[in-house]
Amino acid sequence: MSTMSPMMAILSRDLRLASRRPAEALLPVVFFVVAASLFPLGVGPEAATLKQIAPGIVWVCALLSSMLSLNSMYASDYADGSLEQMLISQLSGIELAAAKCIAHWLMTGVPLLLVSPLLGLLFGLSWEAIGLMAFGLLLGTPILSLMGGMGAALTLGLRNSAVLILLIVLPLCIPVLIFGAGAVSAAESGLSPAGHFYLLGAMFLLSALGAPVATAAALRISV
Amino acid sequence: MKKLPRLFTFAAPKTFYRLATVTGPWLYAIAAAFAIWGLYVGFFVAPTDATQGDSYRIIFIHVPAAWMSMVLYMAMAGWAAFGWAANARLASMMARAIAPTGAAFTFLALWTGAFWGKPTWGAWWVWDARLTSELILLFLYLGFMALVEAIDDVRRADHAGALLAIVGAVNVPIIYFSVRWWNTLHQGSSISMTAAPKMAHTMLLSMLLMTVAFWAYAFAVVFMRARAVVLEREIGADWVQALAAKK
Numbered sequence: 001m002s003t004m005s006p007m008m009a010i011l012s013r014d015l016r017l018a019s020r021r022p023a024e025a026l027l028p029v030v031f032f033v034v035a036a037s038l039f040p041l042g043v044g045p046e047a048a049t050l051k052q053i054a055p056g057i058v059w060v061c062a063l064l065s066s067m068l069s070l071n072s073m074y075a076s077d078y079a080d081g082s083l084e085q086m087l088i089s090q091l092s093g094i095e096l097a098a099a100k101c102i103a104h105w106l107m108t109g110v111p112l113l114l115v116s117p118l119l120g121l122l123f124g125l126s127w128e129a130i131g132l133m134a135f136g137l138l139l140g141t142p143i144l145s146l147m148g149g150m151g152a153a154l155t156l157g158l159r160n161s162a163v164l165i166l167l168i169v170l171p172l173c174i175p176v177l178i179f180g181a182g183a184v185s186a187a188e189s190g191l192s193p194a195g196h197f198y199l200l201g202a203m204f205l206l207s208a209l210g211a212p213v214a215t216a217a218a219l220r221i222s223v
Numbered sequence: 224m225k226k227l228p229r230l231f232t233f234a235a236p237k238t239f240y241r242l243a244t245v246t247g248p249w250l251y252a253i254a255a256a257f258a259i260w261g262l263y264v265g266f267f268v269a270p271t272d273a274t275q276g277d278s279y280r281i282i283f284i285h286v287p288a289a290w291m292s293m294v295l296y297m298a299m300a301g302w303a304a305f306g307w308a309a310n311a312r313l314a315s316m317m318a319r320a321i322a323p324t325g326a327a328f329t330f331l332a333l334w335t336g337a338f339w340g341k342p343t344w345g346a347w348w349v350w351d352a353r354l355t356s357e358l359i360l361l362f363l364y365l366g367f368m369a370l371v372e373a374i375d376d377v378r379r380a381d382h383a384g385a386l387l388a389i390v391g392a393v394n395v396p397i398i399y400f401s402v403r404w405w406n407t408l409h410q411g412s413s414i415s416m417t418a419a420p421k422m423a424h425t426m427l428l429s430m431l432l433m434t435v436a437f438w439a440y441a442f443a444v445v446f447m448r449a450r451a452v453v454l455e456r457e458i459g460a461d462w463v464q465a466l467a468a469k470k
Contacts, residue, residue, distance in 0.1 A: 150390070154383045158373050167369050168387060171362035171394075174355070214390055221382040 006091040007099045014103035029111040032065040036119050047124050054123035055133055055184035058116055059177050062137060063144060066108045067169060070148040071162045073104055074219070078156050084223055093216030101142075101149045101212065109141030129184050132193055136180040139200040143176050146211035153218035176203060234313050236453045237462050243446035250443035254436050261432030269425040278342040281335050283426075287434040289332035291441055292360060293395050295325035299367070300392045303385035315381035316456065318388065319371060320449035324441050326364035333357060352401040356394060363391040377456065 004012070018025040039057045040050055077083035086096055116137055120130035151169035155161040183196035265283035272279040299321040306315030336354065337347040348354065367384055374380035457463045 150386075154370060154387060155373070160373065164369060164373055167362070168366040171359045171366060172390065174359055178355075210390075214386060218383065218386055221379055221386065 006089075007095045010086070010091075010096060010099040011103050014100065015106065018103075018107050025107055026111070028065040028069045028108045029115055031068060032061050032112055033115060033119065035064065036061040037122065040123070050123045051125060052185075052188075054120065054125050055129070055136075055181040056177075057123070058119050058133060059136075059140075059181040062112050062116070062141065063170070063173055063177055065112065066104075066141065066144045066148060067166055068162075069104070069108050070152045070165050070169070073100055073149060073152040074156055075152075075161075078223065083219070087219060087223055093219055094212045097149055097153070097212040097215035097219065101145045101215070104149065105142050105145040109137075109145055112141060113137050125184075129188060132187050133184050136183045136197065136200060139197065139204050140176045140180040143200075143204050143207045144173055146207040146215075147172050150211055150215045150218055153215045153222055156219070156222040176200065179203070234311060236313055236316070236457050237460070239313055240450055240453050243450050247443055247446055247450075250439050250446065254439035254443055257432050257436035257439060261429050261436055264425055264432060265429035269429055275343060278339060281339045283429045283433050285332060285335040285339060286430055287437045288328045288335060289357065290434065291437050292325060292329035292332050292357070293398060295321050295328060295441060296360060296364070296388075296395055297392065299325055300385075300388040303381070303388045307382050307385035312456070313453075315385070316449055316452045317445070318384065319381070320445045320452055322364055322368050322371075323448065324444050326361060326368065328437070328441070329357065329361040329364060333361065353398060356398040356401050359394055360398060363388075363394060367391070 036057055039053070043049060043053065074083055077086070087093060113134060116134050117130045120133055125133070148165070148169050151165040154168065155164045158164060179196045179199045183193035183200070186196060187193045261283060265280055269280070269283075271277055299318045302314045302321065303318035305311055306313075306318060333354070336357075340349065341347050367388055370387055371380045371384040374383060454463055454466075
């Protein structure tokens, strides 16, 4: 452990903790699949309609499922006092926040990414559309983890923090949803999805630079 | 000769409370007078629009409300940030007092927009860039209020709210420029600082009068709410106790 950088140490610790409780770690992706498969039952099984709304459904479900797992991002570390120790250690808060976000993305974002082609097939999307959707998720899900980390840090230890996170983070994530789902719709209607991806990429860069700083500040406020 | 008040005189809750108490009724009076004048010009003097008929008259409320929704968000974020950075208590209290008024103006802008949209576009609501970003602004106000209400520790609530307000401020330029960046249904701005007005002078007059009325109203209710927040937080202070004993 002594040779490991503090950031890597936190990252591998979070991943190891998650691997000890595999059922819990898989909950978000199970929720993702279950929630998305409710839509054909509610909307009706018409192939044309489903195909049209599929990108939106997948994106909304991805958004919600990554929000659901945010609550646990800092909660257990806060409860047992290790978060406080991490914050008073030499490790900068920004590094801590970044490591936590990467861990969260690896545990929730990546599984969503891997499962999304399956959902695409269920909704009858073409392979091209599935590829675009997965690429959009690749750019977009890290933003959800980054913005969500800030929400989790702000609501640390509060009553109803799970609902509060949704209320705080969802408005900030709406642009990601619009451009992520919009890329697939644009390609379906014969336009280039590049513009949407550029904007998603820009949002990713902006949140990657800004969110860890904001999260570190939020942790200092909350702890 | 009386000494002039210095810049930070009103940063003390006690002096601010006095200022807000004295100016409150005047601000309400200004708001009412300008609203009556503005609505009279808007409804009885301004001509009927050539293409939109009389339904355009809702802009006399809609446009100033939309302006206020954005200005108040920036004011709220600004005061909250200042309160966080400088540890100025009154600034944080102001931020908290502004939020409900800002949310109310945002709601008013969306609601009057729906009234205008029905006869003009044929729909109460469209998922246009400006409408969506204004709706996000409403959510941001609600998120700010929910967060500061949920935290019991006043200091933590103020600082956490400040951080959220600053992050959300990204949305305000997006709303403002949305009609220029995306070519969607909502029309571009009719008023520009650099060009001659494209509308009849009485229309412009009515809109400006309503803007003054809304500003005065915003100051009046924010001051009233801020007074309540000051009393609540300074309950242990001597001057609050003296005030309570007098009544």
